[in-house]
Amino acid sequence: MPSKLVFFTVIVATVIIASIALVIIQPLSPLRQTTTVENTATLTTETVMTTGEATGKVVTFTLYLSDYGFNASSGGPTLTVRVGDHVRITLVGNGSGPIVHDFTLDENSPSPYNVKSRRLSKGQIDTVEFVANYAGTFKYYCSVAPPYGQSHRERGQEAIITILER
Numbered sequence: 001m002p003s004k005l006v007f008f009t010v011i012v013a014t015v016i017i018a019s020i021a022l023v024i025i026q027p028l029s030p031l032r033q034t035t036t037v038e039n040t041a042t043l044t045t046e047t048v049m050t051t052g053e054a055t056g057k058v059v060t061f062t063l064y065l066s067d068y069g070f071n072a073s074s075g076g077p078t079l080t081v082r083v084g085d086h087v088r089i090t091l092v093g094n095g096s097g098p099i100v101h102d103f104t105l106d107e108n109s110p111s112p113y114n115v116k117s118r119r120l121s122k123g124q125i126d127t128v129e130f131v132a133n134y135a136g137t138f139k140y141y142c143s144v145a146p147p148y149g150q151s152h153r154e155r156g157q158e159a160i161i162t163i164l165e166r
């Protein structure tokens with residue numbers, strides 16, 4: 001009989017210990033989730049640090065100002081940067097004969113920017129630099145327009161610059 005009592009006591013004790021263990025472990029799960037959240041926060045901090053490094057990053061492009069496109073006979077490449085980037089665009093005149101071209105990103109794009117290069121004939125080089133302070137998708141274009149006929153933009157000398165949010 002005493003051995004049965006001991007056995008019963010052991011069973012009851014095991015159940016009690018298991019219950020206590022469950023009560024203790026159960027709150028541990030949210031604790032582990034909290035740890036995960038902390039990890040996420042750490043990752044976010046790293047992202048912010050990366051952002052901090054990227055802000056002020058110089059992003060360079062080279063565009064050939066051709067008749068009547070950028071690096072092309074029409075249109076041009078889509079330039080993609082991020083808010084805060086320093087954008088540096090080297091422009092190389094590549095027009096035929098006396099035809100000059102420029103790079104313009106201004107209120108007529110339309111855009112909040114006011115960036116304009118010199119008008120370049122073949123072989124001339126200019127560089128425009130600006131900080132991409134405003135996010136959005138805008139058109140850059142050539143502002144040259146002869147007194148008669150279509151403007152260069154109307155001939156297709158425009159393309160897209162996308163400034164992505166951080």
Ligand SMILES: [Cu+2]
Binds near residue numbers: 142
């Ligand atoms: Cu042009």
